[in-house]
Amino acid sequence: MIKVRRLDNGLCVVGEENSFVRSVAMGIWIKNGSVDEEGHNTGVSHFIEHMMFKGTKSRSARDIADEMSEVGGRINAFTGKEYMCYYAHTLDNHFDVALDVLSDMLLNSAIRDEDMEKEKGVIIEEINMYEDSPEEIVHDLIQEEAWKATPLGNNILGTKEIINGFTSEDIRAYMDQHYIPENIVVSVVGKFDFDDIFEKINSKFSVLQDKKAVPRKSKTEYQRCFVTKDKDIEQVHLCMAFPSIAYESDKIYVLSILNTILGGGINSRLFQSIREEKGLAYSIYSYAETYNIAGMLNVYAAANPVQIEPVIEATLKEIKQLLDEGIQEKELNKIKEQLKSNLIIGFENMNSRMSSYGKSMLMLNRIKTQDEMIEGVNAVDVNGLMTFAKEVFDFDNMSVALVGRLKDIHIERIREICKI
Structure with a gap:
């Protein structure tokens, strides 16, 4: 049975217990993507996704990778136009490790200037790689033109010029607006007890303050192109x-x-x-x-x-x-x-x-x-x-x-x- 419960701050937890498996899949879904960006910060959501893996106040980027590898777990993330997701898959007895690592990444990310400069180079290389993929270009091209000047027309990766201009203050300010309980769903499926994992999730994410979400723009005028x-x-x-x-x-x-x-x-x-x-x-x-x-x-x-x-x-x-x-x-x-x-x-x-x-x-x-x-x-x-x-x-x-x-x-x- 699928269970849904909210923390006191409004963050939503969805869980489905499956006793016939020995693993747990968890995803932290955030209602934020390229449709929430303006011209001056196009690509910031994707940039934040990268920065979440660069280390926290107590973990280095290597620590994040090593801790998940030591328990045979998988961890990753993706950014879309309307949402993003940080997710992990582990054996059921290692759920606590996955939750601790993921919550630490989202709540205590260091966002150091030196890491940002390195990651700008990584993302610019990602943009260069994208430029070598005409199949991806043609899909994005038609969206950018058909939804020109509307939020759906924003490119998820952004541009090299905009990426190079990001500061740690930009990242923190954007996260403070969008990484809020009203915009977050934690989805967990696998072998666990829902009441138990709900309390564990609550112990991590109850520190988030209940804020009003920034209204999402709904303009989507299609233009034939x-x-x-x-x-x-x-x-x-x-x-x-x-x-x-x-x-x-x-x-x-x-x-x-x-x-x-x-x-x-x-x-x-x-x-x-x-x-x-x-x-x-x-x-x-x-x-x-x-x-x-x-x-x-x-x-x-x-x-x-x-x-x-x-x-x-x-x-x-x-x-x-x-x-x-x-x-x-x-x-x-x-x-x-x-x-x-x-x-x-x-x-x-x-x-x-x-x-x-x-x-x-x-x-x-x-x-x-x-x-x-x-x-x-x-x-x-x-x-x-x-x-x-x-x-x-x-x-x-x-x-x-x-x-x-x-x-x-x-x-x-x-x-x-x-x-x-």
């Missing part, structure tokens, strides 16, 4: 995007099924048609991005420059064919079983359960259970799916991004094909 980036690489990387729904929408399961049918796997229409039958591209897939206030359904492909126009034409043809001919009950049922199978198998992993509960509580203030998700998938019917597909696939609202050697492709011809 056609954006290119010249890069001296062999392939052209393509992203085609359609504005879609938010994470909390009741159509989230319809979106998941539509995405799976279109390009969500090796049996999807795009993969089978464009790669297997036509041989136009090695990599092609679709993916849905859902945030608290907006979303996108995207198609990605990478192909030889001479093939990029046929890839775009074939993709548009597949989407139009889906809209014109519809989806058969047999195909829908097959996709439902596929999604339910992935969901059930995924939930057998303690980290997956921890992540699902933490994100759900943080973003929706309630838990989406496995049974609820399965019921949501089962409830999708052909009529509802086709109505939704016609709403999403509005070609007058489609955006396009291209990364590659621009001299090798006919930009105006592509604009003409996409009518943009």
Whole structure:
């Protein structure tokens, strides 16, 4: 059974006891990401994530790594657009070590100037590495342009110029505003006693003062765009995007099924048609991005420059064919079983359960259970799916991004094909 309880300061603890395993997965979820940043501090959330591992008042960066390694535990973190998570996975008898290390990192981080200067170099190298990954660039490029001048358009890594300007005072001031109980969910799944771990978490995090969270900006004006980036690489990387729904929408399961049918796997229409039958591209897939206030359904492909126009034409043809001919009950049922199978198998992993509960509580203030998700998938019917597909696939609202050697492709011809 999933249990939810709050500390006196408002911090939320979510726990699910599982006696059939011998480990515990814990994540500290914080409602903070690039959407909470302004132009002058873009990238600060990701920078803070790095600094949390650089040492505390009583532990060095090496101590953090060594203490977790000594008990065979894993520790890591990530930063997204709307939230970030610091997480650990240990054997059940080493939970106290994981909690002590993670809480120390978040509550007592040293944030030394000398460590900041070193980490600026590390993050700049991360930005350089990102620049060598055109697949990542094309995804970010379309988001930055389609949500230009709105919070969702912020780049998670920031820029080299902004990163170099951060001071320890900037970091502490930002954390003081955002690392507050109202913005934190601690999610724990595995072998433990909930009352016991709740008291342990309370003993660590009760020192946090109950503060009012900074209101999150909700502006997300989608702007249709056609954006290119010249890069001296062999392939052209393509992203085609359609504005879609938010994470909390009741159509989230319809979106998941539509995405799976279109390009969500090796049996999807795009993969089978464009790669297997036509041989136009090695990599092609679709993916849905859902945030608290907006979303996108995207198609990605990478192909030889001479093939990029046929890839775009074939993709548009597949989407139009889906809209014109519809989806058969047999195909829908097959996709439902596929999604339910992935969901059930995924939930057998303690980290997956921890992540699902933490994100759900943080973003929706309630838990989406496995049974609820399965019921949501089962409830999708052909009529509802086709109505939704016609709403999403509005070609007058489609955006396009291209990364590659621009001299090798006919930009105006592509604009003409996409009518943009």
